Amino acid sequence: MPVYLDHAATTPVLPEAIEAYTRALTQVGNPSSIHSAGQNAKRMLEDARERIADTLGCQGIELVLTSGGTEAINLAIKGLFWSRRQSGATRILVPEGEHHATLDTVEWLESYEGAEVEWIPLDAQGFVRMDALEASLRRDTSSIALVTFLWANNEVGTIQPAERIIALAASVGVPVHIDAVSAYGHLPIDFAGMRARTASKALSGLVALSVSAHKIGGPIGAGGLVLSRDATVVPLIHGGGQQRQVRSGTQDVAAAAAFAAAATKAHAERASEAQRLTSLRDRLIAGVRAAVPNAVLSGPDPVGREPGGSEPDRADARLVSNAHFTFPGCQGDSLLFLLDAAGVEVSTGSACQAGIPEPSHVLLAMGRSEDDAGSALRITLGRTSTDADVDAFLAALPDAYAQASRAGLATRESSLGAR
Known part of the structure; x- marks a missing residue:
């Protein structure tokens, strides 16, 4: 063998996740339906959401379930950019060496949506150059739409000083998205705690964090975006508004249940x-x-x-x-x-x-x-x-x-x- x-790249699916997935598949019901089967499905879905949220240090209402990390990253970056662009903010600060889910997203925004992408250099060990980031944040601050960065590099394993980066952005009123896909399951994630420790100005600092299920023993095709209650994003997908009017579409109860089972075990x-x-x-x-x-x-x-x-x-x-x-x-x-x-x-x-x-x-x-x-x-x-x-x-x-x-x-x- x-x-x-x-x-x-991906890790084997946990037996607990497989069991939760197959059990949920036997339950009929659309979680948006108001009859008994629908409400049973909704209870299963919301229980899964709360369990995943517990592992991320956020409230259940703040967790938007997605089809994976890539969608979560796209929703965070595009959604925040489109929202902030309405007030004239078009610069996106991005460290070099990010995952392609981020690189391709910001380059698309640059090509088609008027974004100005500003690349922040890395040092020889893969850490963000904090002096360069601070200089970019202090220059024409009102034009910055967001900062996005990869907490733990998926290739070389470098872990960024996340709270230092968030605090810098928060001090000048700029929102931050963290790609935590590679960090999830390996680093303690406390969304609320990080926001509290780095808070400076309203509607700034850490507002979004992306994760994926299959990196922690859950199924491929499931992920999540933690989105603070005060964050405003323009949705990628329209039609129903099932999740806070941020993401539309019938929610996958079985995938959520499997994700929750994996998250609970990985967290413990x-x-x-x-x-x-x-x-x-x-x-x-x-x-x-x-x-x-x-x-x-x-x-x-x-x-x-x-x-x-x-x-x-x-x-x-x-x-x-x-x-x-x-x-x-x-x-x-x-x-x-x-x-x-x-x-x-x-x-x-x-x-x-x-x-x-x-x-x-x-x-x-x-x-x-x-x-x-x-x-x-x-x-x-x-x-x-x-x-x-x-x-x-x-x-x-x-x-x-x-x-x-x-x-x-x-x-x-x-x-x-x-x-």
């Missing part, structure tokens, strides 16, 4: 899983360095913390499930295929860009070269990961790397000969 180490076990996965991740990182000494870890280094520095906590600002390396002299795709042939499944980056032979935009944003960005491998752990999985990966890596390096050398020699 293959060793699965691509949990950042988050702390213990974090400790277990941290140990596996650090052993994996150390093992890669021993097997391939010239491999370079991308993002914060939890194993090789350097003493001193102004922000000593940054070494810990890495997802417990993520190990991301570049392997000089070979292509990440080659390594992936060779490892797959050896029975170990990993990735080169975001699954949303899988199959497209382009260097990682995240690594380029971090200042790495195109060669480096094309030699990346992302290994991500999850609930089913074990010591044996890490052992299998480390056992397969040296031979795969040697073969990929020979292929890379042959390609370079052929290219030089052609000149």
Whole structure:
């Protein structure tokens, strides 16, 4: 049986989620109907909404259920932009290295809706350059529609200082959306608490947060947008207004029930899983360095913390499930295929860009070269990961790397000969 180490792409559905989904499917009734079957469905739906909301630190009424993280991100960014544009705010502040759900959304708004996208640089470890963000926020503040950022990077695992970013935006009256899809299940999320701790001006600071079910053991095709009561967004979908007039459409009770089951379990076990996965991740990182000494870890280094520095906590600002390396002299795709042939499944980056032979935009944003960005491998752990999985990966890596390096050398020699 293959060793699965691509949990950042999706993680196996929890048995509890499958059971909740199949049980809900046996119940007839549209939750918008007023007869008994409809009201039973509504009770099941609202119970699920409240349970998910509990794991996010928000009220049930604030949780808009969606078809996944991508829709939630689109609704937050487009909806906030369209609403704020009515008062002349057209600038969107976006860090480089975001997920394509955000990148493609803001670029579409720039092409078709008059948005002015301002890219905030990252440093070499993938952190947002706070000085650059602050400078952008202080310049012509009234023209800023929103700030959106990825809390935990889906490729290199860097965890942004979310409350510092929110507080900066709140201090000048700018609303913030957080893409928490990769953070959910790994970091404690307290929407209300974060708003309270960073509050400054009304209708500013944290107003929206996106999550997805399939990253935490729920079904693919379910997600949510936490939207504060005081936020105003223009909807993407019209026709019924079932969820606060923000999202229309008959609500999927079964998907919500499965999402709630996964969220409840992931939330209850988050702390213990974090400790277990941290140990596996650090052993994996150390093992890669021993097997391939010239491999370079991308993002914060939890194993090789350097003493001193102004922000000593940054070494810990890495997802417990993520190990991301570049392997000089070979292509990440080659390594992936060779490892797959050896029975170990990993990735080169975001699954949303899988199959497209382009260097990682995240690594380029971090200042790495195109060669480096094309030699990346992302290994991500999850609930089913074990010591044996890490052992299998480390056992397969040296031979795969040697073969990929020979292929890379042959390609370079052929290219030089052609000149």
